[in-house]
Amino acid sequence: MATRHEEIRADRPIIEMVDIRxxxxxxKVKVEALKGIDLSVAKxxxxxxxxxxxxxxxxxxxLIGCLDTATGGEFRIGGELVKGLSRDQLADVRNRRIGFVxxxxxxxxxxxxxxxxxxxxxxxxxxxxxxxxxxxxxxEKVGLGDRMEHKPTELSGGQMQRVAIARALAMNPxxxxxxxxxxxxxxxxxxxxxxxxxxxxxxxxxxxxxxHDMALARRAGRIVEIRDGRIVRDAAVGPEEGxxxxxxxxxxxxxxxxxxxxxxA
Amino acid sequence: MLxxxxxLYQMLRDARSQKLRTFLTGFGIVWGTVAIxxxxxxxxxxxxxxxxSTAGLGDRIGIAWPGLTSxxxxxxxxxxRIRITEEDLIAIRSxxxxxxxxxxxxxxxxxxxxxxxxxxxxxxxxxPEFGGMRNLIPQAGSRFINPIDMEKQRRVLxxxxxxxxxVFQKEDPVGKTVILNGSPFLVVGVLMPKNQDSSxxxxxxxxxxxxxxxxxxxxxxxxxxxxxxxxxxxxEMKAVSNGVLTSLSRRLRFDPADKEALSVWDTTExxxxxxxxxxxxxxxxxxxxxxxLVVGGIGVSNIMNVVVEERTKEIGIKxxxxxxxxxxxxxxxxxxxxxxxxxxxxxxLISFGICSAFPKLGLxxxxxxxxxxxVVALITTGILGVIGLLAGYFPARDAARLDPVVAMKL
Numbered sequence: 055m056a057t058r059h060e061e062i063r064a065d066r067p068i069i070e071m072v073d074i075r076x077x078x079x080x081x082k083v084k085v086e087a088l089k090g091i092d093l094s095v096a097k098x099x100x101x102x103x104x105x106x107x108x109x110x111x112x113x114x115x116x117l118i119g120c121l122d123t124a125t126g127g128e129f130r131i132g133g134e135l136v137k138g139l140s141r142d143q144l145a146d147v148r149n150r151r152i153g154f155v156x157x158x159x160x161x162x163x164x165x166x167x168x169x170x171x172x173x174x175x176x177x178x179x180x181x182x183x184x185x186x187x188x189x190x191x192x193x194e195k196v197g198l199g200d201r202m203e204h205k206p207t208e209l210s211g212g213q214m215q216r217v218a219i220a221r222a223l224a225m226n227p228x229x230x231x232x233x234x235x236x237x238x239x240x241x242x243x244x245x246x247x248x249x250x251x252x253x254x255x256x257x258x259x260x261x262x263x264x265x266h267d268m269a270l271a272r273r274a275g276r277i278v279e280i281r282d283g284r285i286v287r288d289a290a291v292g293p294e295e296g297x298x299x300x301x302x303x304x305x306x307x308x309x310x311x312x313x314x315x316x317x318x319a
Numbered sequence: 320m321l322x323x324x325x326x327l328y329q330m331l332r333d334a335r336s337q338k339l340r341t342f343l344t345g346f347g348i349v350w351g352t353v354a355i356x357x358x359x360x361x362x363x364x365x366x367x368x369x370x371x372s373t374a375g376l377g378d379r380i381g382i383a384w385p386g387l388t389s390x391x392x393x394x395x396x397x398x399x400r401i402r403i404t405e406e407d408l409i410a411i412r413s414x415x416x417x418x419x420x421x422x423x424x425x426x427x428x429x430x431x432x433x434x435x436x437x438x439x440x441x442x443x444x445x446x447p448e449f450g451g452m453r454n455l456i457p458q459a460g461s462r463f464i465n466p467i468d469m470e471k472q473r474r475v476l477x478x479x480x481x482x483x484x485x486v487f488q489k490e491d492p493v494g495k496t497v498i499l500n501g502s503p504f505l506v507v508g509v510l511m512p513k514n515q516d517s518s519x520x521x522x523x524x525x526x527x528x529x530x531x532x533x534x535x536x537x538x539x540x541x542x543x544x545x546x547x548x549x550x551x552x553x554x555e556m557k558a559v560s561n562g563v564l565t566s567l568s569r570r571l572r573f574d575p576a577d578k579e580a581l582s583v584w585d586t587t588e589x590x591x592x593x594x595x596x597x598x599x600x601x602x603x604x605x606x607x608x609x610x611x612l613v614v615g616g617i618g619v620s621n622i623m624n625v626v627v628e629e630r631t632k633e634i635g636i637k638x639x640x641x642x643x644x645x646x647x648x649x650x651x652x653x654x655x656x657x658x659x660x661x662x663x664x665x666x667x668l669i670s671f672g673i674c675s676a677f678p679k680l681g682l683x684x685x686x687x688x689x690x691x692x693x694v695v696a697l698i699t700t701g702i703l704g705v706i707g708l709l710a711g712y713f714p715a716r717d718a719a720r721l722d723p724v725v726a727m728k729l
Binding site: 119121142145146148149150160162174178 | 632633636637638639640641642643644645646723724727
C-alpha cells in the first residue's frame with residue numbers, strides 16, 4: 055500500500071479541487087458557502103488561504119481537512135477521490151494524509167505532551183515501540199525534547215503550538231493543514247511558529263495555512279484569496295510583489311465583511 | 320489498549336470535578352448491588368434454615384393415623400374403627416413398590432422414676448428404622464434402638480435431650496438405669512439437639528423411645544397409634560402413599576377413598592409448597608433488587624450524558640486526528656463499565672462483609688444465616704454488566720455520532 059501511495063504522490067498534485075461547491079441546507083434557507091472552487095496544490099508547496107470572515111475559507115479548510123464533504127465537484131487528496139466515503143473512511147484519510155494545526159492548539163489537557171503527539175499514531179495503529187521512537191524524534195525536532203512529560207497546561211502558548219505541530223507530523227501526512235496557527239500567540243511566539251513552518255517547507259513538506267495574519271501569508275509561496283465563496287486571487291508571492299498584493303487584499307477586507315453581512319441576512 | 324490509562328485518568332478527573340454527582344451515581348450502583356445480593360443471600364439462608372427445621376420432623380416422610388370409616392364398604396357400615404396391628408404393616412410392606420422404610424408407633428404415657436424423683440413421660444415404641452426416618456440422631460457415645468433390641472425385647476430406652484437434662488441434669492444418661500412403669504430400663508441413647516418446627520405428639524426432645532417388641536410386651540398393646548413411612552425416592556411419595564393406602568384398605572376392608580379411615584400426612588407436600596414459595600420469594604427479591612440496579616443504571620447513563628457533553632470538544636479533536644467511531648464508542652463504554660464495575664465490586668464486598676458478620680447477631684435460629692452464593696454473585700455481575708452496557712451505550716453512541724467540525728467549535 056505504501057508503494058501505491060508513493061506512486062500516486064509522484065505524478066499528481068497533493069490537492070486537486072475541480073468546481074467544488076458547498077451548500078448548507080438548513081431546510082428553510084440554503085446558504086451557498088463555496089461557489090465553484092478550482093484549486094491545485096503540488097507537493098512541496100506552501101500556500102496561504104486568506105479572506106475575510108464569512109468568505110468561505112473555513113468551509114474550504116474543512117473540505118481540505120476531510121472534516122466535511124462537498125456537495126458538488128471533485129476533490130482528490132494525494133490522488134484519492136474524497137467522495138461518498140463513510141465517516142470512518144474519512145477518519146482514516148484524515149489520520150494518514152492530514153496533519154492539523156489549530157488556532158486554539160486543541161491539545162488534550164489531561165495527558166502529557168508526548169501522549170498528545172502519540173494520539174494520531176494510536177488511531178493509526180502504529181505499534182507502541184515505533185510510536186515511542188517517533189514521538190521522541192518529533193519532540194526533538196520541534197525543540198521540546200526536554201518537555202515530553204509536561205502537561206499542556208504547564209507549557210507556554212508557543213510550546214503548545216510546537217507540540218501540536220509535532221502531533222500533526224506524527225503520521226507523516228501528505229499535507230500540514232493549519233488554521234490561524236499564530237492567532238492565539240504573541241508576536242514573538244508567532245514568529246517562532248512561522249520559523250518552524252518555513253523549516254518544514256524547506257524540508258519538502260506541503261503546507262496549507264488559513265490565516266488573517268498578512269505577515270504570515272507573505273512568507274508563504276503562494277496566496278489564495280477567497281471572497282464570497284470564490285477564489286478571487288491565486289498568485290505566487292514574489293519578494294516585492296507579494297507585499298503589494300497583500301495590502302490590496304487587506305484593503306478589500308472591509309468590503310468583504312459587508313458582503314458577509316448581506317449573505318447572513 | 321489505548322486507552323485504559325487514559326480512561327482511568329479521565330474517570331478520576333471527572334470524579335474530582337463532579338464529586339457529588341459521581342458519589343450519588345456510584346452510590347446507586349453500590350446500593351443496588353447490596354440490595355440484590357443481600358436480599359437473595361437472606362433468601363438462601365432462610366430457605367436453608369426452613370429446610371433444616373422441616374427436616375427436624377423427618378426426612379421427607381408420610382405419617383398415617385387410623386380413624387373411623389366415613390363410608391360404607393362391602394356391606395360394612397360407616398363409623399367403624401380401623402385398627403392396625405404391627406403384623407398388618409409387616410404384611411403390606413412387600414406389597415408396596417418403592418417403599419423404603421416403615422415403622423409403627425405405639426404411644427402412651429408412662430411414669431419414669433430415677434433416683435427419688437418420678438416424671439410423667441410420653442413413651443413411643445418404634446422400630447430401628449424410625450430413627451433414620453425421623454432424623455433421631457444419637458449423641459456421641461450413644462445409639463438408637465437396634466434390631467437385636469427388637470428381637471430380644473430388650474428394655475432399652477432412647478431419650479430426648481431435654482428429657483435427659485431434666486432427669487439426669489449434669490450426669491451422663493447413657494448406661495444409667497431408670498424405672499419405667501415399674502420395670503428397669505437401660506438408657507442407651509440420647510437425642511442430638513435438632514431444630515423441629517412441627518410435631519404430632521410433642522417435640523422429640525421430650526420423648527422416650529423403646530423397641531415395639533418391648534413396648535407390646537410391657538403394655539400388652541395390640542394396635543398401633545400411627546405409623547411412619549418413607550419412599551425410596553422423594554418423587555414417588557404420592558405413588559407409595561397410595562400403595563400403602565390400597566394395600567391396607569384391601570387387608571382391613573375399607574374404602575381406599577375414605578379419607579377418615581386412614582388419614583395420611585405427606586410432609587413432602589409441605590416441602591413442595593415450600594420450594595414453590597421460596598422460588599416465588601427469591602424471584603420477588605431478585606426483581607426488587609434488579610429494579611434498584613436499573614435505577615442506578617439510569618443514574619450512570621445520566622452522568623455519562625453529561626460527561627459526553629462536557630467532553631464534546633475533546634471528542635471532536637480525536638475525530639480530527641483520525642479516531643474512528645468505534646474508538647470513541649469504546650472509550651465511553653469502558654468508562655461506564657468501570658463506574659458500574661467498581662460500584663458492583665464495592666457492593667459485593669459490603670454484602671460479603673454483612674453476611675460474614677451476621678451470625679454474630681444470634682438470629683440464626685429465626686432467619687438462618689445469609690449466604691452470598693456463587694450463583695447470586697454471578698447473576699448480579701451479569702445484571703451489572705448489562706446495565707453498564709445499556710447505560711453507557713446510548714451516551715457513547717451520541718458521542719461517536721458527533722460532527723467533528725461542530726464538536727471542535729464548542
